[in-house]
Amino acid sequence: MTYLKEGKCYSPLQGISVGANNIRPLHYLLLILMLLLPLPAPASIEVHQFNTPAQEALYTDLIAELRCLVCQNQNLADSNSELAQDLRGKTYEMVMAGSSHTEIIDFMVTRYGDFVLYNPPVRQSTLLLWLGPLLFLLLGLGILFAFLRRKSRQTSQPLSDSDRQRAEQLLSGDKP
Amino acid sequence: MLKYFVPLGAFLLLVALLAVGLKLDPREVPSPFIGKPAPAIEAVQLDAAAGTFSSTSLKGKVWLLNVWASWCGECQREHPVLTELVQGQNLTAVGLNYKDAASDANRWLAQFGNPFTSIVADPQGKVGLDWGVYGTPETFIIDQQGIIRYKHIGPMSQKAVTEKILPLLAELRNGGKP
Numbered sequence: 285m286t287y288l289k290e291g292k293c294y295s296p297l298q299g300i301s302v303g304a305n306n307i308r309p310l311h312y313l314l315l316i317l318m319l320l321l322p323l324p325a326p327a328s329i330e331v332h333q334f335n336t337p338a339q340e341a342l343y344t345d346l347i348a349e350l351r352c353l354v355c356q357n358q359n360l361a362d363s364n365s366e367l368a369q370d371l372r373g374k375t376y377e378m379v380m381a382g383s384s385h386t387e388i389i390d391f392m393v394t395r396y397g398d399f400v401l402y403n404p405p406v407r408q409s410t411l412l413l414w415l416g417p418l419l420f421l422l423l424g425l426g427i428l429f430a431f432l433r434r435k436s437r438q439t440s441q442p443l444s445d446s447d448r449q450r451a452e453q454l455l456s457g458d459k460p
Numbered sequence: 461m462l463k464y465f466v467p468l469g470a471f472l473l474l475v476a477l478l479a480v481g482l483k484l485d486p487r488e489v490p491s492p493f494i495g496k497p498a499p500a501i502e503a504v505q506l507d508a509a510a511g512t513f514s515s516t517s518l519k520g521k522v523w524l525l526n527v528w529a530s531w532c533g534e535c536q537r538e539h540p541v542l543t544e545l546v547q548g549q550n551l552t553a554v555g556l557n558y559k560d561a562a563s564d565a566n567r568w569l570a571q572f573g574n575p576f577t578s579i580v581a582d583p584q585g586k587v588g589l590d591w592g593v594y595g596t597p598e599t600f601i602i603d604q605q606g607i608i609r610y611k612h613i614g615p616m617s618q619k620a621v622t623e624k625i626l627p628l629l630a631e632l633r634n635g636g637k638p
Binding site for chain 1: 486487489490491492493559584585589590591592594595
């Protein structure tokens with residue numbers, strides 16, 4: 285397992301002595317251009333070697349699917365907490381040892397519980413979580429239908445003669 | 461009348477839901493280990509001269525596993541509570557020195573005192589991973605059959621000790637009867 289610790293970042297200007305006397309406009313321009321260069325961000329995520337593309341795909345899938353228990357709104361792939369690093373390391377180890385997707389998920393769930401999964405399994409305790417959106421949809425539809433039915437029941441009052449006259453006057457532009 | 465009471469009712473329901481939500485601590489992830497056999501520990505001890513620690517040697521005993529590290533401030537806060545619990549109950553306490561340097565751990569113990577019967581060194585966090593540890597301190601209580609009966613996440617408070625741990629210990633020592 286290779287941990288790439290926070291890499292040091294060298295400035296491209298290092299080693300060039302810039303005396304106050306010999307700074308020319310061109311130097312300034314060059315300096316500004318150099319500042320615009322995207323320096324590679326010091327990567328702190330581990331670099332892993334895989335034997336087959338299938339292993340790599342499995343690893344990538346798993347770390348996207350497993351949740352970090354420290355930074356709870358991040359998966360293992362996103363989180364940089366120490367625990368996430370350890371769990372990524374363990375996932376890598378198991379992938380390389382030839383464990384299947386289910387085996388690795390089971391390993392994590394027996395240790396950290398369902399919470400480690402971003403995709404919670406359907407159980408009695410999670411039923412509301414799964415059916416909740418459907419219930420809300422049904423509730424919304426119910427309210428909508430009740431509203432529409434009440435609207436359609438309201439019979440419109442026939443226009444009285446005086447109102448009709450007033451409307452005609454308004455439409456023809458005459459003042460009443 | 462109903463026109464006013466329905467929105468008011470809905471609002472109060474929402475307030476009640478949010479109030480309950482505020483009381484929950486998202487850090488307390490329920491451990492899947494409660495009621496399950498404790499993972500076996502087979503690891504070197506902090507005191508290298510003491511050789512390997514094996515959890516099978518504790519079979520038949522009620523024991524406590526406390527995950528701690530010298531870099532963990534909350535462990536320091538928990539330390540007096542833990543010491544009092546261990547000494548008051550004459551409990552077998554195993555320390556799991558999690559991701560720590562031996563020299564730092566020994567210095568910490570010399571400074572604050574050592575409540576542990578034995579200390580397992582876990583510099584890489586491998587034992588911790590097996591136990592589903594995701595922070596320090598964490599405390600487990602294991603019964604005579606090697607089943608995990610309780611897990612405390614975060615520093616143990618005096619309140620947690622009196623309300624949860626002491627009754628549990630009494631029950632376990634009484635052969636499972638409360």
